[in-house]
Amino acid sequence: MKTTLDCIPCIIRQALDAARFVTDDVAAHERILRDVLRETAEIDLSQSPPVVGQKMHRQLRQLTGIADPYRKAKDQFNKLALEMVSELEADIAKSADPLYLALRLAIAGNVIDLGVKGGIGDGEVRKAIRNTLNEPFHGDMEDFRLATGQAQSILYLADNAGEIVFDRLLIEQLLPARVTVAVRGGPVLNDALREDAKVAGLCRLVEVIDNGSDAPGTVLEDCSEPFRRRFDEADLIIAKGQGNFETLSESETDIYFLFKAKCPVIAARVGLPVGTHVAMHRGTRFRDENASPLHWVSTT
């Protein structure tokens, strides 16, 4: 997905938020902001927003000398999610449709995103998870059941720390032996790394790989060769979060995108209101013939 002009003010805002998140040095905030303004003035709009985010976060880490400035926040969200997870496991166990509930919880967990305006607090996460089934949802459960049921191998692209704990609940419903989980190859924003997958209990359940890239999405040309091979070989990709949607929405692969539409540009792209919890199938290999037509709004 290309970067739109509407993304630009948001990129600038994110740069300021991120600068303030990683350091208290006001001079550094100004320096970062001026650098990002200069770079954004020359931006290649055919790139997806995570490519811009990748550069910006590299710069933040370089400027502060902190390898993973969001580590503490990620630990905190993992802890919070783990506190909630036993009760949710019990809910899933007694649910009439465990796959559906687990899917909805995994999407609800996508609320843990420090890139959005104002960030997110513990209370909001708790509320979002508690209210999961009352949130607006767009997806075709029978299509999801069919696609995930037929695929021999599933590559699950994780998004954020904390969120990855809720992903585990869904993965447990997907015959984990078929599933490989991929995390980012290096720290960026509050995106999940291998250690987050481990804390979430995924490493004892499935194979966990990393994509070799520190972009807050899946920029295939920036990913490692081994990851790209796994990506090509997988029967079905499940891609969590806006960053993975932004970077893979034009891929030819069979992908199920699961995310909360948090920004107006992405909401417009999928033709749904901001705030919608989305399960959206791209590709036809494992499609339910009777599935309702996709909303998919061209921006070109």
Next chain:
Amino acid sequence: MKTTLDCIPCIIRQALDAARFVTDDVAAHERILRDVLRETAEIDLSQSPPVVGQKMHRQLRQLTGIADPYRKAKDQFNKLALEMVSELEADIAKSADPLYLALRLAIAGNVIDLGVKGGIGDGEVRKAIRNTLNEPFHGDMEDFRLATGQAQSILYLADNAGEIVFDRLLIEQLLPARVTVAVRGGPVLNDALREDAKVAGLCRLVEVIDNGSDAPGTVLEDCSEPFRRRFDEADLIIAKGQGNFETLSESETDIYFLFKAKCPVIAARVGLPVGTHVAMHRGTRFRDENASPLHWVSTT
């Protein structure tokens, strides 16, 4: 008031909104946005935000070749305000405190600001005016009564078209013979010009001058010599809107600022929640000794 780092993403957003408002040419939107990004990267933060806005809007007019791109919108807001004004005049006439109601309506009219996110529609203006007295208000009516009662000459700095019709209701309560109204010296955003003052019925009521500047505020060093003389000679300035507040908040003159706090930076500066209708006295010459202390939050 200096430009803060928080103003930067908002300036970029305003540039995009303004570009889209004045032309449908997408290439022009991109050109404007890139220019503003480049300029903002080198911004002098000791300047007030309207100085940045002035440059940006000059560029927009130059690029589109349209001398006053907001003319149509301004006409529409004047028309809307004039449709509402007879009923409001009747309300004021039968009010127990006509000056108070007129003051509140003049502040409520400050909602007509095309610089804010998402712009403003007719319905919102109608609603804002209808609900005037229910809006959160911070001001000391007795201090306002005293200051405006004692001043021999009042220079009233208008802000936006449409809003200026509501300003007339307040000016009618202020012994108009003492009042001079100043509008901008040239088109910028939806700020009021001489023709708007005329349509609002002010030209037959008071002397109307212009400030000689096309900044969306009162940048004294950019104003004409005759205007500056009037500014210095006036006993009391009444300054409408955020732009006038941003440019004059550090002035030594006796000023009553009347505005709706529409942005978090200004709300923080005055120590009040976003959305508050503010009547704030700067200066001591006409101060009620018993007036409640001012909220005035230093940002330096």
